[in-house]
Amino acid sequence: MSKVGIIANPASGKDIRRLVSYASLMSNRDKTDLVRRIILGIQSTGVDEVVMMPDYYGLGASAASGLGRDHCGNKTSILDMKVEGTQDDSTRAMALMKEIGVGCVVTVGGDGTNRAVAKGDRSVPIVPLSTGTNNVFPVMAESTTAGIAAGVVAKGIVDENEVVSVTKRLIITENGKERDMALIDAVVLEQAFVGARAVWNLDEIRQIVCTRAEPESIGLSAIGGSVCPVWSDDDCGLYLELGESELISRAPVLPGVIREIGIRQFRKLRFGEEVSLVVKPCLIALDGEREMVVSSDDEVRINVERDGPRVVDINMAVRQAAEQGFFTVHS
CATH class of the missing domain: 2.60.200.30 (Probable inorganic polyphosphate/atp-NAD kinase; domain 2)
Structure with missing residues (x-):
């Protein structure tokens, strides 16, 4: 059974750097919309289940509820874990996702969020999405496409050796x-x-x-x-x-x-x-x-x-899936 995880940090993109620079601010409503598009991208690939980290704002639950039964049904779930409102939530969530056999995880946050995720596990491939302008590790990409990339990796449609790299x-x-x-x-x-x-x-x-x-x-x-x-x-x-x-x-x-x-x-x-x-x-x-x-x-x-997290190249993953005809249907 194929599973993709989503770890979205509601606190990312809101630190003091927004006050002492010209950095953009991403609201939790913006993040909810972003997570919603990730879910839709993942589910378009036929993944069996989307598992999300719980958080004090309810990003995952809000994103899923806004999609309706036709899109979610029993394919979307929230991890059963205690929420403390600290970076340790992301660490525990990643460790739990590893335990339940998640094949790929989309992270939503900055460098600090991805560091916390990596402390939970570094073997499960991740698709790190940036929520701000002062991040280096995560990438700026359309969240729908990021979800698709995570889905084709989790389903084994693409060769991980070609689309996943080990970071430092x-x-x-x-x-x-x-x-x-x-x-x-x-x-x-x-x-x-x-x-x-x-x-x-x-x-x-x-x-x-x-x-x-x-x-x-x-x-x-x-x-x-x-x-x-x-x-x-x-x-x-x-x-x-x-x-x-x-x-x-x-x-x-x-x-x-x-x-x-x-x-x-x-x-x-x-x-x-x-x-x-x-x-x-x-x-x-x-x-x-x-x-x-x-x-x-x-x-x-x-x-x-060089023993850091394994990161999915979004473009390479989607291109390889397309080359294999994954996105086409013959009627």
Whole structure:
């Protein structure tokens, strides 16, 4: 029986960066409409069941109820799990979807949402849809097409070896044990308290470690992309140390916000090569959100590996399905 999951984060696209930049805001009504189109795309492929994460706003339930019995029937369900209104909901939902045999998951959110999902499982292919303009990991795509791509992957219509790729991730170890992870960047901040989770003040940043650094992206990884681009398919990461320097990077760190920042040093990182912290105590932000408080006694290392989530190429999946005649019917 084929199943596709949907994990939609109602909190994504609403952080402090909307106040300090020109980033767009996606309302929960917009997300409900987006999820509705995902469902319709999935069901057009003949998938047996669509399973959705519950949330405090009821995005999935609202999206399904707006479709009517003819579209949903018993093909759409909500996971039976406790909702806490935190990023852990996405982590638990992904783990549960893995347990019940979901073949592909569509995620609706930003870099942080996809990081939380990856902490639940990295083996089930995902279709990450962006809900904002300052994301790197998820893609901007029509949600109907994203649903179709997830459906043909879950049904085994397309060859996963050709349409699914393994991404990179950053592994953060603390005192010899893996503590956390990031999909795009880990940022070391010379600060001792969390405050607003989103990072927007560049003066606090001392180090950046990236899995990819693309100059066309928006965010802190774009700083690296301006001096030494690293792409998603490159078998390496990038390390930067920031501060007063003759080398100045000019990069779009937030939507509509281009800043200059000094680069003391930078280098590409081999897989497994570890980075130490240059300042302690400090905070570490993972994929744009402050997560780890590091004391003076903690030994923290960061390295990059290619063992991240498996991501579906939407265009490749739909094209391959079309080439096989999946979308045609002979009367």
